Amino acid sequence: MLAKRIVPCLDVREGKVVKGVQFRNHEIVGDIVPLAARYADEGADELVFYDITASAHDRVIDKSWVSRVAEQIDIPFCVAGGIKTIEQAREKLAFGADKISINSPALTDPSLISRLQDEFGRQCIVIGIDSYYDAETDSYKVKQFTGDEAATKDTQWYTQDWVEEVQKRGCGEIVLNVMNQDGVRGGYDIKQLSMVRAICDVPLIASGGAGTMEHFKDVFELAKVDAALAASVFHKGIIDIGELKQYLHANHIAIRL
Amino acid sequence: MTQQSVSSSNTSDLTVIIDTGCANLSSVRFAFERLNANVVVSADFDVIRSAARVVLPGVGTAGAAMDALKQKNLIELIKSLTQPVMGVCLGMQMLASLSNEHGGRSEQDISCLGLVPTDIGELDSKGLPLPHMGWNQINVGNHPLFTGIENGSYVYFVHSYRAPISEYTLASSTYGESFSAAIGKDNFFGVQFHPEKSAKVGAQILQNFLQMGLNMETSQ
Numbered sequence: 001m002l003a004k005r006i007v008p009c010l011d012v013r014e015g016k017v018v019k020g021v022q023f024r025n026h027e028i029v030g031d032i033v034p035l036a037a038r039y040a041d042e043g044a045d046e047l048v049f050y051d052i053t054a055s056a057h058d059r060v061i062d063k064s065w066v067s068r069v070a071e072q073i074d075i076p077f078c079v080a081g082g083i084k085t086i087e088q089a090r091e092k093l094a095f096g097a098d099k100i101s102i103n104s105p106a107l108t109d110p111s112l113i114s115r116l117q118d119e120f121g122r123q124c125i126v127i128g129i130d131s132y133y134d135a136e137t138d139s140y141k142v143k144q145f146t147g148d149e150a151a152t153k154d155t156q157w158y159t160q161d162w163v164e165e166v167q168k169r170g171c172g173e174i175v176l177n178v179m180n181q182d183g184v185r186g187g188y189d190i191k192q193l194s195m196v197r198a199i200c201d202v203p204l205i206a207s208g209g210a211g212t213m214e215h216f217k218d219v220f221e222l223a224k225v226d227a228a229l230a231a232s233v234f235h236k237g238i239i240d241i242g243e244l245k246q247y248l249h250a251n252h253i254a255i256r257l
Numbered sequence: 258m259t260q261q262s263v264s265s266s267n268t269s270d271l272t273v274i275i276d277t278g279c280a281n282l283s284s285v286r287f288a289f290e291r292l293n294a295n296v297v298v299s300a301d302f303d304v305i306r307s308a309a310r311v312v313l314p315g316v317g318t319a320g321a322a323m324d325a326l327k328q329k330n331l332i333e334l335i336k337s338l339t340q341p342v343m344g345v346c347l348g349m350q351m352l353a354s355l356s357n358e359h360g361g362r363s364e365q366d367i368s369c370l371g372l373v374p375t376d377i378g379e380l381d382s383k384g385l386p387l388p389h390m391g392w393n394q395i396n397v398g399n400h401p402l403f404t405g406i407e408n409g410s411y412v413y414f415v416h417s418y419r420a421p422i423s424e425y426t427l428a429s430s431t432y433g434e435s436f437s438a439a440i441g442k443d444n445f446f447g448v449q450f451h452p453e454k455s456a457k458v459g460a461q462i463l464q465n466f467l468q469m470g471l472n473m474e475t476s477q
Contacts, residue, residue: 001393001431002389002392005392045391071290072291074288074454074455093281096287098415120317124316172390173388202386203388203390226391256392
């Protein structure tokens with residue numbers, strides 16, 4: 001049976017892993033490669049590295065660490081941040097990344113998704129979506145350039161429409177990051193994730209809000225996502241990945257132990 | 258460790274990864290280097306022929322991958338190899354007779370290497386999300402590649418096409434339908450999953466592969 005995946009996310013800024021609350025006030029958590037190796041040893045199923053400065057500042061990530069991660073860890077990992085061209089994508093993949101994740105540049109130019117898919121196949125094209133609940137209109141909407149508070153802006157996309165659009169254009173996986181709950185650790189947004197799950201035929205990764213082991217159980221059982229991504233609970237040692245996987249296994253969720 | 262380094266005491270015990278120009282070459286090389294194998298990436302005929310064992314990597318679509326082999330004139334060379342040859346992911350699919358993964362290039366099925374007589378078709382996930390992406394369990398047969406691997410072990414898959422269950426199935430998995438997680442015939446075999454990304458289980462499978470072809474030099 002296909003196992004549900006536990007995916008630590010390492011936000012990278014200037015070569016260090018950082019974490020902020022609600023995408024702000026980033027503090028340094030540690031070096032990239034030792035943290036990646038530690039998570040792999042503890043049983044992480046996959047890793048995601050987001051260079052949160054890249055898109056907002058129009059700068060390409062320093063890729064030397066991609067190679068160092070690929071040399072040392074034996075689980076899949078995805079690299080995100082400022083990938084706007086086929087050549088930038090090719091470079092990350094050649095350095096050993098298994099997937100590349102596109103967020104803001106896909107909103108600027110949606111044709112990028114289909115061009116990447118034509119070149120590399122959909123299996124390595126992940127689309128990151130920063131979605132938030134807009135109370136005024138009682139709807140879910142997509143934000144762009146969330147790596148930098150000053151650059152962050154609303155888009156005209158409703159989340160459901162963008163989820164449909166990126167699948168049509170050939171993405172292989174979607175990471176849905178729910179802004180309202182990020183870093184607050186109040187649980188994944190089950191309602192929104194269930195809504196997206198119903199229209200998502202590619203693997204779906206939940207992101208934003210994990211605070212307890214029960215939150216992981218809920219998001220797998222109730223929202224039926226394929227993977228759950230989290231950062232602060234792992235970085236701060238609030239949840240141990242090995243214990244989390246034992247807990248989920250004991251609760252009859254398919255997990256690789 | 259670099260491509261040039263020779264860590265094995267037996268310098269003829271060379272593992273060659275065929276340089277198909279595809280994207281996961283370095284991941285496969287890194288995995289063998291973690292096992293201290295004497296490994297090089299090459300498209301050179303003499304280097305490939307001299308190998309104790311050969312890896313055929315691949316990601317992308319069957320059509321693009323076969324075109325790459327054609328451009329490098331590697332098709333006849335691969336077919337002529339007598340040492341163990343292991344395809345990984347799309348590399349496994351390229352060992353088959355044909356693939357109907359067109360990749361938008363044409364309506365025609367893609368002619369593959371024809372070394373394992375089976376046809377690659379779409380995975381019928383029965384409504385589960387595609388691609389089949391993540392860690393899934395395998396049931397293994399008696400092939401030396403799977404020595405020490407228990408049934409139910411998890412390995413990492415990423416694919417939407419598959420080889421069906423057949424007499425050439427060496428290991429199986431299930432996602433909607435059951436399919437071949439590994440196929441093989443004679444000295445040619447391949448795995449649909451990514452052993453280079455499958456943690457300890459994957460490392461064991463690659464280590465098993467390194468044990469194969471050790472006594473091949475005399476028969477070349």
